[in-house]
Amino acid sequence: MTELSSPAGTIYDRGYRHYEGPREGRGRRVRAIAVAGVRRVLGLKRNWKTKVVPFGLLVLAFGPVFAFIGARVLVGEAVGEFLGYGRYLRVVAALLLLFAATAGPELLCPDRRQNVLALIFTRPVTRSDYLLAKLAALLAVVGLIALVPLVVLFVGNTLTADSAATYLRQNLDDLGRILIAGSVLTVFYSVVALAAASLTDRRAVATAGLLGVFLGTTALANILFFTASFEGRRWVAFLSLAGLPGRFVDWLFGVPYDPGTLADQAGFTGPAYLVATGVVTAAAAAVLIWRVLRLRA
Amino acid sequence: MLVAEVEGLSKRYGTVQALDRVDVAIEPGCTGLVGSNGAGKSTLIKLLLGLLVPDQGRASVLGHDVATDPLAVRGRVGYLPEGACLPGDVTAADFVAFMAQLGGLPPRPARERAAEVCYQVGLDEERYRAVGGFSTGMQQRVKLAVALVHDPAFLLLDEPTDGMDPQGREDMLDLIARIRGELGIDVLVSTHLLGDVERVCDRVVMVHGGHVLAQGSIAEIAGTTEPGFGIRLGDNGPEVLAALRAAGLEARPSGEELLVQGPSDLIRDVAAQRGWPLRRLVPRAPSLEETFLRLQAAQGGSPVPVARQPDTPEAAWGVRR
Numbered sequence: 004m005t006e007l008s009s010p011a012g013t014i015y016d017r018g019y020r021h022y023e024g025p026r027e028g029r030g031r032r033v034r035a036i037a038v039a040g041v042r043r044v045l046g047l048k049r050n051w052k053t054k055v056v057p058f059g060l061l062v063l064a065f066g067p068v069f070a071f072i073g074a075r076v077l078v079g080e081a082v083g084e085f086l087g088y089g090r091y092l093r094v095v096a097a098l099l100l101l102f103a104a105t106a107g108p109e110l111l112c113p114d115r116r117q118n119v120l121a122l123i124f125t126r127p128v129t130r131s132d133y134l135l136a137k138l139a140a141l142l143a144v145v146g147l148i149a150l151v152p153l154v155v156l157f158v159g160n161t162l163t164a165d166s167a168a169t170y171l172r173q174n175l176d177d178l179g180r181i182l183i184a185g186s187v188l189t190v191f192y193s194v195v196a197l198a199a200a201s202l203t204d205r206r207a208v209a210t211a212g213l214l215g216v217f218l219g220t221t222a223l224a225n226i227l228f229f230t231a232s233f234e235g236r237r238w239v240a241f242l243s244l245a246g247l248p249g250r251f252v253d254w255l256f257g258v259p260y261d262p263g264t265l266a267d268q269a270g271f272t273g274p275a276y277l278v279a280t281g282v283v284t285a286a287a288a289a290v291l292i293w294r295v296l297r298l299r300a
Numbered sequence: 301m302l303v304a305e306v307e308g309l310s311k312r313y314g315t316v317q318a319l320d321r322v323d324v325a326i327e328p329g330c331t332g333l334v335g336s337n338g339a340g341k342s343t344l345i346k347l348l349l350g351l352l353v354p355d356q357g358r359a360s361v362l363g364h365d366v367a368t369d370p371l372a373v374r375g376r377v378g379y380l381p382e383g384a385c386l387p388g389d390v391t392a393a394d395f396v397a398f399m400a401q402l403g404g405l406p407p408r409p410a411r412e413r414a415a416e417v418c419y420q421v422g423l424d425e426e427r428y429r430a431v432g433g434f435s436t437g438m439q440q441r442v443k444l445a446v447a448l449v450h451d452p453a454f455l456l457l458d459e460p461t462d463g464m465d466p467q468g469r470e471d472m473l474d475l476i477a478r479i480r481g482e483l484g485i486d487v488l489v490s491t492h493l494l495g496d497v498e499r500v501c502d503r504v505v506m507v508h509g510g511h512v513l514a515q516g517s518i519a520e521i522a523g524t525t526e527p528g529f530g531i532r533l534g535d536n537g538p539e540v541l542a543a544l545r546a547a548g549l550e551a552r553p554s555g556e557e558l559l560v561q562g563p564s565d566l567i568r569d570v571a572a573q574r575g576w577p578l579r580r581l582v583p584r585a586p587s588l589e590e591t592f593l594r595l596q597a598a599q600g601g602s603p604v605p606v607a608r609q610p611d612t613p614e615a616a617w618g619v620r621r
Contacts, residue, residue, distance in 0.1 A: 019416070019417075019420050019448075019482065019483050020416070021483075022405065022409070022413060022451035024405070024406070024409045025406060025409075026375075026403075026404035026405065027405070027406055028404065031404060031406065032401065032402050032404070035398060035401035035402055035407075036402070048390070048391070048394060049390075050389070053389070113387060114387075117384070117386065117387050117388060118381075118384060118385040119385060119386065119387050121381045121383075121385040122379070122381065122386075122399060122443075122446055123402065124351060125349055125374055125377070125379040125381070126374055126375075126399065126402035126450075127371040127372070127374045127375045127403075128374075128402055129371070299351075300346075300351045
């Protein structure tokens with residue numbers, strides 16, 4: 004019989020221990036809320052139904068880009084030109100509206116409806132930390148759709164061109180435009196969606212309300228412009244919330260407004276729509292800040 | 301050093317005076333904050349956390365002024381709120397880890413500690429299930445794990461046994477007793493259930509109508525430091541009662557036993573002299589409920605009874621453990 008000279012196993016005491024490790028500051032708390040927000044919006048660590056909308060929209064945003072680049076890799080420049088960055092951003096803008104209208108409420112509404120704020124605000128988290136984190140989360144996921152597909156397209160176009168250096172030299176301005184246009188769209192849709200979400204604790208109401216306002220103002224602007232006759236009629240172009248950033252993007256990429264449309268006939272240029280986009284974003288930001296800073300735990 | 305101190309604190313909601321110039325001193329240990337619904341208990345806790353701004357007065361917790369340094373207070377305090385407050389579609393482990401990060405823990409330690417604390421509060425494999433499918437008792441455990449996960453020095457528990465079945469209540473009270481006894485964390489338990497307070501607390505603050513009726517150790521509050529006993533002597537009949545009283549003991553029937561105030565030696569002597577079998581002799585604390593009702597009446601309002609824990613034979617007297 005052999006004698007045991009050393010223990011055959013170890014018994015761990017699983018009793019409560021005080022935490023003596025490092026403690027991080029405000030940045031960690033903001034980052035934790037932001038990361039949790041990104042996960043929530045994308046449906047990560049949740050059931051499959053919550054992943055359908057975000058990943059469906061991501062597939063719609065990235066799918067054509069990857070398909071085009073794949074074709075360019077296989078066939079070369081014979082594939083011809085893609086839609087063009089400006090026109091593709093028009094498609095992306097429609098996806099952004101849908102995405103932001105679902106993601107914004109997903110970020111803000113459940114915390115209030117399920118009273119999770121009663122726990123969050125009993126940690127060293129201020130209302131401004133909370134707002135900053137939620138905004139960062141939505142900017143990240145909206146930016147993922149507004150910026151990344153176009154940047155991927157630009158990189159793909161560069162790498163599959165006969166001369167990458169020549170393409171880069173000739174089209175570097177487009178990269179700047181992509182970043183500016185993508186940023187404007189990202190900030191506009193993120194702030195407006197969060198502002199709408201801050202007005203109710205019901206996700207469906209916020210989503211429907213936001214889409215209703217965007218579609219309704221567009222319809223109203225067109226009806227007023229094309230059926231009514233009054234002094235300064237062309238200013239109703241700024242009523243159409245959905246059109247504001249898109250018309251700036253069209254101008255930025257030199258895409259002409261479609262003939263006969265409100266944008267074409269109103270006669271305003273891109274900078275005017277950029278200013279209007281900024282005004283709407285600022286107003287939405289004011290509503291958002293006013294609502295979030297008054298949240299009760 | 302006091303764990304928390306409140307001086308002249310007032311809070312009004314519209315026409316309702318929730319707290320009126322309240323002075324409270326919370327000493328180390330487990331303190332019960334008792335009062336009927338609407339007495340101002342939750343308001344006091346929210347003021348201690350800096351979630352509400354007082355109309356007047358000041359409060360400090362763990363040496364930090366709540367008005368000027370609320371974030372420092374919240375960093376060292378754990379809070380279990382009353383009512384539903386958990387996200388339904390997140391697992392308990394993920395949510396507790398998230399709350400640990402909000403307490404300043406880096407992601408990896410937060411996950412590890414969340415697992416440990418979930419285990420400690422009785423959530424083992426269940427922690428990987430979505431919270432929305434949990435029973436009330438399980439959700440209370442998750443809330444307790446959230447309150448504990450960042451290793452607070454002071455726990456504020458608002459109605460921790462609210463909505464729980466008798467077994468769940470017992471388990472939760474055991475956990476609270478362990479938190480104080482084994483972990484050394486100071487605890488303030490807000491409840492309208494006097495049985496809960498008598499079970500786990502050594503001190504009590506009684507509030508009613510926004511005023512503090514009394515505060516101190518439970519024995520002091522109940523008006524006596526002399527221990528009492530619940531006994532079964534012979535048939536516990538009138539003859540036994542008379543003999544105990546004749547021996548100078550204060551005795552009265554309660555349920556299946558007699559509640560006797562006085563030295564146990566005297567009870568033993570009565571049993572020996574009469575030859576009656578002494579079948580039960582259990583220490584009993586004086587009733588908090590009677591004291592509470594008496595203080596309420598003395599303050600002028602009609603007494604509003606606080607709830608007793610259901611289905612206990614000692615309805616009027618609580619068991620001290």
